Amino acid sequence: MLPETNLNGPPALVCRNSIIQAYSPLVSLISSHTADELAETLGFDSFLQLLRPFGCGLEGLFKTKTPQLVTKTFSEFSVRFLGSIMELLSVQVADSDYQLGQTRQHVPYPQLYKQNSLELLMAEYIKQANIEIKAEDNPILLDDSLPKAAGGAVDIRNSIYLKYFTKLVSSPTIVSFETFNHPVAQLFVVSVNDQMEKLAVLVHTFKHFQLPKYINPEDILLHVCIVSELDGASEKQFQQAIKAELGLASSVLILRGTGERTTVRHAVTSIEEDLQDIHLPSHRANSTIYATDAAAIREFVANMLQFQLLPFMERRILSWDDQVVSPRKSITGKFFSVSKRMFGSGPNPKLFIQQALHEYNAMEGFYHHLAPEQIIRKAADWLFMMRDYKTAYANYELLKKDFLTSKAWAYSASAQEFAIVAMLMGTSYTIPPTSLSPRTVTRALIDTSAPITNLTKVCTEIVAPYLDNLSYSYLSRANLRTFNARAIVVIGELLLGTNPWYVSSLTNVWLTKLIDQNIGHIGQCLVHERISYAHSISVHTAAKVLVSVEPDEPEEEDTFVNSAKLPERNYATMGLTRDRKAALWALIASREWDPVAKPTQVALCLQSTQAVYDPARLTWIGRENELLGKLQKGLSY
Amino acid sequence: MSYYLAMIGTQDNPIYELEFGSFRQGNDGTSKFNPEMKELNPFILHAALDIIEDVQWETNTLYLKAIDNFYGHLISAYVTPGNVKFLLLHETKNEEAIRHFFTDINDLYVKVLLSPFYNANDPIISPSFDVKVKTLAKKYL
Numbered sequence: 006m007l008p009e010t011n012l013n014g015p016p017a018l019v020c021r022n023s024i025i026q027a028y029s030p031l032v033s034l035i036s037s038h039t040a041d042e043l044a045e046t047l048g049f050d051s052f053l054q055l056l057r058p059f060g061c062g063l064e065g066l067f068k069t070k071t072p073q074l075v076t077k078t079f080s081e082f083s084v085r086f087l088g089s090i091m092e093l094l095s096v097q098v099a100d101s102d103y104q105l106g107q108t109r110q111h112v113p114y115p116q117l118y119k120q121n122s123l124e125l126l127m128a129e130y131i132k133q134a135n136i137e138i139k140a141e142d143n144p145i146l147l148d149d150s151l152p153k154a155a156g157g158a159v160d161i162r163n164s165i166y167l168k169y170f171t172k173l174v175s176s177p178t179i180v181s182f183e184t185f186n187h188p189v190a191q192l193f194v195v196s197v198n199d200q201m202e203k204l205a206v207l208v209h210t211f212k213h214f215q216l217p218k219y220i221n222p223e224d225i226l227l228h229v230c231i232v233s234e235l236d237g238a239s240e241k242q243f244q245q246a247i248k249a250e251l252g253l254a255s256s257v258l259i260l261r262g263t264g265e266r267t268t269v270r271h272a273v274t275s276i277e278e279d280l281q282d283i284h285l286p287s288h289r290a291n292s293t294i295y296a297t298d299a300a301a302i303r304e305f306v307a308n309m310l311q312f313q314l315l316p317f318m319e320r321r322i323l324s325w326d327d328q329v330v331s332p333r334k335s336i337t338g339k340f341f342s343v344s345k346r347m348f349g350s351g352p353n354p355k356l357f358i359q360q361a362l363h364e365y366n367a368m369e370g371f372y373h374h375l376a377p378e379q380i381i382r383k384a385a386d387w388l389f390m391m392r393d394y395k396t397a398y399a400n401y402e403l404l405k406k407d408f409l410t411s412k413a414w415a416y417s418a419s420a421q422e423f424a425i426v427a428m429l430m431g432t433s434y435t436i437p438p439t440s441l442s443p444r445t446v447t448r449a450l451i452d453t454s455a456p457i458t459n460l461t462k463v464c465t466e467i468v469a470p471y472l473d474n475l476s477y478s479y480l481s482r483a484n485l486r487t488f489n490a491r492a493i494v495v496i497g498e499l500l501l502g503t504n505p506w507y508v509s510s511l512t513n514v515w516l517t518k519l520i521d522q523n524i525g526h527i528g529q530c531l532v533h534e535r536i537s538y539a540h541s542i543s544v545h546t547a548a549k550v551l552v553s554v555e556p557d558e559p560e561e562e563d564t565f566v567n568s569a570k571l572p573e574r575n576y577a578t579m580g581l582t583r584d585r586k587a588a589l590w591a592l593i594a595s596r597e598w599d600p601v602a603k604p605t606q607v608a609l610c611l612q613s614t615q616a617v618y619d620p621a622r623l624t625w626i627g628r629e630n631e632l633l634g635k636l637q638k639g640l641s642y
Numbered sequence: 643m644s645y646y647l648a649m650i651g652t653q654d655n656p657i658y659e660l661e662f663g664s665f666r667q668g669n670d671g672t673s674k675f676n677p678e679m680k681e682l683n684p685f686i687l688h689a690a691l692d693i694i695e696d697v698q699w700e701t702n703t704l705y706l707k708a709i710d711n712f713y714g715h716l717i718s719a720y721v722t723p724g725n726v727k728f729l730l731l732h733e734t735k736n737e738e739a740i741r742h743f744f745t746d747i748n749d750l751y752v753k754v755l756l757s758p759f760y761n762a763n764d765p766i767i768s769p770s771f772d773v774k775v776k777t778l779a780k781k782y783l
Contacts, residue, residue, distance in 0.1 A: 517713075571652055571762065580695030589689035593682070625656055625684060632681040 027174035029083035033188035039196035057272035117487035181371035190226040197233035221374035229255035365411035394431030418478035429499035509543035537590035548581035588617035600639030644673035646731040651763035720744035
């Protein structure tokens with residue numbers, strides 16, 4: 006029996022999209038006061054608020070070049086807009102969780118997110134979701150910043166897990182061992198009425214800000230955006246002046262502020278921002294904008310991406326590849342690094358300072374931005390952002406050993422995590438059977454039967470040992486349980502996107518481990534539900550073919566039926582599905598939700614078990630002293 | 643040590659269930675499942691049917707050994723030629739003893755089947771069967 010509807014979670018495709026979006030190039034934004042005022046007249050708090058929704062899902066023709074000089078074209082691309090890195094860093098330092106010397110034996114890295122905030126946010130979201138579920142039977146998507154499934158609106162229950170997933174991957178925390186949140190570009194937004202000096206001050210403050218030592222200020226592209234309300238000649242002059250005085254490229258954005266209004270999607274925001282939205286509804290970001298302005302902003306962002314950001318990233322990646330990555334890969338490079346590791350480089354005082362820049366700083370837990378390891382990591386992350394997963398994977402693999410020998414645990418765990426993620430993102434994947442009609446399942450089967458042979462091998466040789474290693478490093482060596490949670494959830498989700506029959510056991514083992522690692526009550530419930538989902542979509546290929554065959558015509562009435570024979574059951578799919586396991590985990594999830602605290606969630610969970618726990622067929626199922634009976638009783642109050 | 647035994651008919655219907663404990667190491671033969679586990683036991687065994695149906699075709703033997711696990715508990719299975727499944731939920735690995743236990747239960751079950759008053763898939767309500775199973779449990783586990 007195949008489950009008919011995909012009630013238990015979003016299809017893997019949606020999660021894949023949110024990973025692509027969460028790890029897209031980051032543009033940090035500093036706007037002048039006048040520019041912010043202009044945004045306020047359009048109904049936004051700041052220019053950042055105005056620009057943010059336009060970062061994801063940009064349409065156009067985006068060409069990227071890999072280090073092997075192969076050109077790839079994408080019809081859509083995303084960038085993320087965040088406030089200036091100075092603000093982000095100061096907020097992070099002020100955070101009480103991040104205190105130097107709090108844990109002596111560990112390097113104090115900031116956590117990815119605050120567990121309590123996430124728990125609170127999810128509780129609020131579930132509350133809203135339940136109101137929606139009660140209000141109408143036809144479910145709609147609550148949060149329109151979440152990517153929509155290919156088939157249309159995702160139902161509310163899916164959106165709860167999707168919300169959790171999106172919040173896990175899209176955290177703005179800046180750490181040394183991952184460069185996804187190190188800005189790729191710095192955008193200065195000024196109004197055309199601003200003085201040249203004002204811009205110069207903004208640029209000057211940015212340039213003289215003491216960035217952490219693991220971020221190279223030269224790897225940040227500087228760009229100026231001039232906003233104006235009218236088409237005029239003054240912009241051209243301003244642009245020329247900027248070019249002459251500051252040597253920066255600039256582009257003009259014209260916001261007329263007239264015409265029809267259209268709605269914009271909510272941008273993907275951080276947990277804290279979402280909480281603020283909920284508790285202070287008056288500060289909620291505006292969701293409508295003039296259509297002409299929206300088109301102008303879209304064009305501006307697409308152009309910036311196409312002509313500034315992507316070429317800049319390509320050039321940098323190419324030069325890193327030439328200078329650092331390729332020599333490291335060559336035989337002499339390997340020999341050199343081994344000899345250095347074994348014999349050291351001798352006491353040469355002249356080289357001492359230079360050497361310090363190239364080695365792991367174990368006290369503070371980072372590599373200097375000039376260290377080859379940090380550069381390769383950055384190259385790998387940028388390749389990941391540009392969706393060249395194969396090369397990115399090769400780079401992560403290259404780093405793994407170096408990090409282990411330097412005992413840079415967080416670095417090594419993160420490199421392994423993204424090695425798996427890049428590998429899984431790069432492999433062609435199947436769409437889970439439940440999101441398709443039976444007829445299309447057969448078609449999907451033909452398309453994707455090839456990679457299955459590799460899949461089990463990849464799982465046992467790469468994914469399983471790496472996961473073991475990275476989870477231990479994150480938890481016991483670096484004390485980063487939030488990163489561990491993200492790694493397991495993301496990798497599990499990507500694995501389910503391949504062929505669940507072969508990988509669901511691995512996924513479930515890790516998700517079960519995650520449940521015991523203090524991820525908060527709601528997190529636990531959601532992971533329970535996810536395990537149930539993983540079981541429900543794990544269907545053997547043979548069963549898929551059998552199910553996709555049209556049912557036979559009903560037999561004629563006068564055919565002889567032997568009543569002494571035992572009735573036939575699911576012989577076609579016997580042993581090829583995991584429906585009963587799915588039902589068991591849904592049952593445990595509903596116990597976790599608790600019928601008194603979250604009756605709607607429990608009812609939904611039990612609803613998904615109805616096909617398996619059919620009281621007409623299984624007479625023992627409703628016993629009062631057993632779990633299902635207890636839950637049903639709890640719900641009836 | 644606690645055990646939960648279930649004999650499952652061909653329609654996934656339980657025909658006999660028994661929860662018991664070990665008599666070894668000073669135990670008194672009562673099960674010590676915690677309440678959370680106790681209310682879940684039948685469901686865990688029911689879920690293990692998925693795995694049995696998968697692996698039962700891969701071997702010639704009737705005893706399938708430990709086929710599944712759930713939070714540190716193991717599930718051993720035995721499939722009779724008539725497709726009735728014996729499932730045992732237990733805490734430690736003990737292959738040989740469980741094999742003997744299952745084989746002897748199968749003998750008892752065949753005797754039940756020989757009774758003209760018993761239909762396949764009916765629950766076994768005979769008190770003497772119950773006593774004999776308990777004796778076997780005491781003997782082997």
